Amino acid sequence: xxxxxxxxDEVAIDTYRPARRAARExxxxxxxxxxxxIYGANAAGKTALIRALRFVSSAVKSSFREWSEERGVPRQPxxxxxxxxxxxxxxxxxxxxxxxxxxxxxxSINDDEVLEEYLYQYxxxxxxxxxxxxxxxxxxxxxxxGPKSQLAAITRKDSLFLSAAASADGLSVMAAAHxxxxxxxxxxxxxxxxxxxxxxxSVLEDDAERSRKLMAFLQAADLGVNGVNVETRKLDPERERxxxxxxxxxxxxxxxxxxxxxxxxxxxxxxxxVGNVTLPFAAQSAGSKSLLxxxxxxxxxxxxxATCVFDEIDTSLHPHLVAExxxxxxxxxxxKRQAQLIFTSHDVSLLRxxxxxxxxxxxxxxxxxxxxxVSSVTALSEYKERAELNWERNYxxxxxxxxxxxxxxxxxxxxxxxxxxxPLDGDWD
Numbered sequence: 149x150x151x152x153x154x155x156x157d158e159v160a161i162d163t164y165r166p167a168r169r170a171a172r173e174x175x176x177x178x179x180x181x182x183x184x185x186i187y188g189a190n191a192a193g194k195t196a197l198i199r200a201l202r203f204v205s206s207a208v209k210s211s212f213r214e215w216s217e218e219r220g221v222p223r224q225p226x227x228x229x230x231x232x233x234x235x236x237x238x239x240x241x242x243x244x245x246x247x248x249x250x251x252x253x254x255x256s257i258n259d260d261e262v263l264e265e266y267l268y269q270y271x272x273x274x275x276x277x278x279x280x281x282x283x284x285x286x287x288x289x290x291x292x293x294g295p296k297s298q299l300a301a302i303t304r305k306d307s308l309f310l311s312a313a314a315s316a317d318g319l320s321v322m323a324a325a326h327x328x329x330x331x332x333x334x335x336x337x338x339x340x341x342x343x344x345x346x347x348x349x350s351v352l353e354d355d356a357e358r359s360r361k362l363m364a365f366l367q368a369a370d371l372g373v374n375g376v377n378v379e380t381r382k383l384d385p386e387r388e389r390x391x392x393x394x395x396x397x398x399x400x401x402x403x404x405x406x407x408x409x410x411x412x413x414x415x416x417x418x419x420x421x422v423g424n425v426t427l428p429f430a431a432q433s434a435g436s437k438s439l440l441x442x443x444x445x446x447x448x449x450x451x452x453x454a455t456c457v458f459d460e461i462d463t464s465l466h467p468h469l470v471a472e473x474x475x476x477x478x479x480x481x482x483x484k485r486q487a488q489l490i491f492t493s494h495d496v497s498l499l500r501x502x503x504x505x506x507x508x509x510x511x512x513x514x515x516x517x518x519x520x521x522v523s524s525v526t527a528l529s530e531y532k533e534r535a536e537l538n539w540e541r542n543y544x545x546x547x548x549x550x551x552x553x554x555x556x557x558x559x560x561x562x563x564x565x566x567x568x569x570x571p572l573d574g575d576w577d
Contacts, residue, residue: 151237152203153196154517156226158238159525161186161197163488165510174480177244182477184490185498185507186525187543188515189552193523194492195337197515198459201490202335204239207255209330212303212311221257221306228521236263243455245324246332253310253325261305267325278321281309294320332452336445337459338438348444349412353378358447365443369469371436374424375417383411414440435464446473446489453485461491470495471506499539509533514543514550526550 150158163181175182188194203223207215215221226232240254250270256263265281269291277289286300286309295318303312313319314326352359359376366373383391388407395403414429416436429437442458442465449456462470470493476482477489498506512528531548533539542548 149197149200149237149239151225151232151235152200152239153224154191154193154226154228154521154523155196155200156229156232156522157524159197159523161490161513161525162527163490176486180244180486180488181511182483182486182488183474183507183511184488184513185474185511186490186492186513186515187494187496187499188492188550189517192515192517192550194515195459196523197525198335198337198457198492200239201241201333201457204241205329205333205335207308208310208314208326210311212307212315215304215306217260217304217306220259221261223257223259226522233259238264241329243325243328243333245328246453247324249324251325251328253329255308262308265309267310267322269321269325278325279309291321294318332454333457334445334449334454335457335459336442338463348440349378349414350409351444352376352414353412358444361447361451362440362444365447366440369439369443369472371439372419373416373436374419376440377415377417377426379413379415380411381413383407433464435466438464439469442473446476449487449489450476450483450485453487455488455490458489458491460493462493462495467495467497471498474498474506496540496543499543501538501540505539512539514548516550 149155149160161184163184165179165181186194186197223237225235225237236256236258238254238256240252242250242252244250252268252270252275253266255265261283262281263283265279267278268275269278270276276291277287278292279289280287284300284305286296288296294313299309299313299316299318302316303309310322310326310329313322314330319326352362363375366376387410391407391410392403395406398406415426416429416432417424417426419425432440442461445456448454461473474489477487480486499512510527510529514526514528515523516526517523526548528539528548533542544551
């Protein structure tokens, strides 16, 4: 990706693994890693990477429906260099879809239109073109089946072709690629957890198998939780009235379903001194609430083989718990569909140790911001560090960059000294 938020120049995260490691392990695709950890100082640009992936997925899902000439293309170019406003923002993703084939999809946009878009498929080591697009000019590969000219005609200049084709039920050979980009690339941050919890009660009540897996996850996390119950409490009339006003225009069935969902709440069953004690969801710690949401996401990902992307996965979670989640995704006996876990973190304990550390050299990236405010990405593997070294100590010592240069104490000392030299009120003469 390039020219996106704090990312001015092209950066990449590559989860392809070295052949010498891939050959030793029993995965469906041994050359593709299942974990990627991204480190860096606050405001270094880690979140920019995560939001780029969310933007790609959202654009594929909804650009045809939601982007418009009046509002323009909702990109966020690098803001600290005026020249970047006139430059395109570009995105490129390579992935393995549910049909087992590798794909490469990308696009370039400016504030008004899609400048370039392409989709390639790899059935062998040579890529096959499904389509390429330069502005309003399209070139389709021989394997592209379907109404090419009609789909191109309905695609606005400010919409992705892949999004338009999905809206017109014209995906054809692009269906697997669209499904991965729109449905198997899951991006989360702590701010979204609250919204996701709204549907947890329905999930636990309606899906016994998912509920069983989730409970096994929570019990193994040593939270002292023996169960999660779903309770129904009727909404007070005023809140129901507000909901109905907010959903004005929706069908009565949709409104009733939403209200029924809001009436359901969760309660945790904890081990007590003389038996189980049920406590409301509101009484749980921030860590327990976060883990409940993350656990459901990860259980579903392991089942479907999705790629989960978390910004600040360690928020409210103990370092040992984060390390355990990493190990789950690195275990082919558990992660049978080779789901991926990509996350940003400040938990450097994952870099500690030798043979027992949670992360391998090809699973770590560092994000650093220059004096010009430009974010860059460097893989730990580029440093050729030996496995037995303490990467945590080296990182904190600044060997890999991506750490803050702090001077808070000294600056505050200067401020206090300057303040003491100022005259008191009324003594300015």
